[in-house]
Every structure is written in C-alpha cells, then in structure tokens.
Amino acid sequence: MGAMALCLYGVIPTLQPAGAPFGRVYAAYGGIFIVLSIIWGRYVDKVVPDKIDMIGATVCLTGVLIIMYWPRG
Template sequence: MIQSILFFVLAGLLEIGGGYLVWLSLREGKSVWFAVAGFIVLGLYGVIPTLQPTNFGRTYAAYGGVFVVLSILWGWFVDRIKPDKFDILGGWVVLLGVLIVMYAPRNRM
C-alpha cells in the first residue's frame, strides 16, 4: 500500500508540475523551454500509473482524488493561496474516496 501511495504522489507531482511549466510558458510569458520541459514531465506522468497493482479504471478513479488533494497543496505551497475550509473539507472527502476505491478489501471469486 505504501508503494502504491508513493506512485500516486509521484504521478500527481509530475502531472501538476508538468502542467504548471506549460502554464508558466503560455500564461506567464516564460520561455518556450518551460513548455517543452512541461511536455516531457507530462509524458513521464503517463508512465507512473501503469505501475499500480490494479486495473486502469480503478487506478485513474482513485488518482483523480489524489490529484485534487495535491492540487490544493500545490496552490497553497507554490502559489501561496491558502485553502479555505471548503477546500480542506473537499480534500478530505475525495481522499476518503481514494481509500475506499483503491484499498477497500474485496471478495475475489
């Protein structure tokens, strides 16, 4: 489970980081090389979820919740926008969903 969580966090950081680099290039006037680096990082992001031990649909459903939480944290620590109580509540709700979807015990027939 620890390895799976680390893969989710790594995938999230690569996706958010890659998207942020593209954002900086296109929206903040940074060099086109920021966008190029962002595309490379986003390509690496595409590989990491394949290392999860479950099927594609479950992996990406759970990852969506991880992405929400990491995006809130990114906004807080990188963009310096403190989450409000609804951001925090929503983050906990989706995190609970991740735990249920990904790690709930299942009857295997």
Template structure:
C-alpha cells in the same frame, strides 16, 4: 508495504501531472519561453507512465488517483502559489481523499 509503495506512486504521478501542467501554464498564460512548455509536455508524458506501475486495473487506478490529485493540487496551491485553501477546499479534499482510499485500498 503495498499501501506505501502504491500511495507513493500516486504522489509521484500527482506531482508530475501538476508540475507539468504548471509549466505549460507558465508558457501559455505567463508568456514564459516555449522551452518551459516543452519541458512541461515531457513531464506530462512521464506522468502518463507512472500509473501503469500500479497493481490494479485502469479504471480503479484512475478513479483513486483523482482523489489524490485533488489533494495534491490544493497542497501545490498552498506551497507554490501561496494561496491558503478555504474550508470548502479542505472539506472537499478530505472527502475525495477518503473516497480514493476506499476505492483503492478497501479489502476485496
């Protein structure tokens, strides 16, 4: 159960960070209204809260989260930006995901 709940928290954090960053990107790069940027800032604030719910220390949580974030960013690009990942993105994503799983879930 621990793995499913903590992995779910990683996914929520990645969605919030990428989504919030995307909204700020839309405001600054695509010239959307400032309200979009403010919502993005609030979503990024929420992202900062989610990792505190993880049952480990700061360094381990953020090291593992980095791998989850990379994979979720590739998935975001596929679904939202309609950009198919190339083989190097897929290979790199698999490598960092494996590293994240080892960092966070290896027995100690």
C-alpha cells in the same frame, strides 16, 4: 510544468501491468493530484485553502481510500 504534469497524468497509468486493477490505479493518481494541487496552491500560488476546500479534499480522499482498500469479492 503544468502541461508536463497533465501529460504524465494521462500516460503513466497506461504503463501499468495488464492485470492491474485500473480503477484503483486511477484512484491513487487522483488522490495524488488532489494533494499536490492543494500543496501547489498553498506554497506556490500563495492561496490558502479555506474550510470548504479542505472538506471537499477530505471527501475526495475518503473516496480514494474506499476504492483502494475496500475488500473485494
């Protein structure tokens, strides 16, 4: 399942329209990957994220929001 997710993570962005803002597409997928990693670790692997994990995820997801929604030009 992990290998399939990794393959999809690499293939799906290439299916975006030619004029799509590619950096924003990758930021969105990165954010999804971070959130799903924490959920997977918590509920499948039974590893509770600690404070530093959550701070790191928050920093990364803040970066995703900046990339996605900061006004351009």
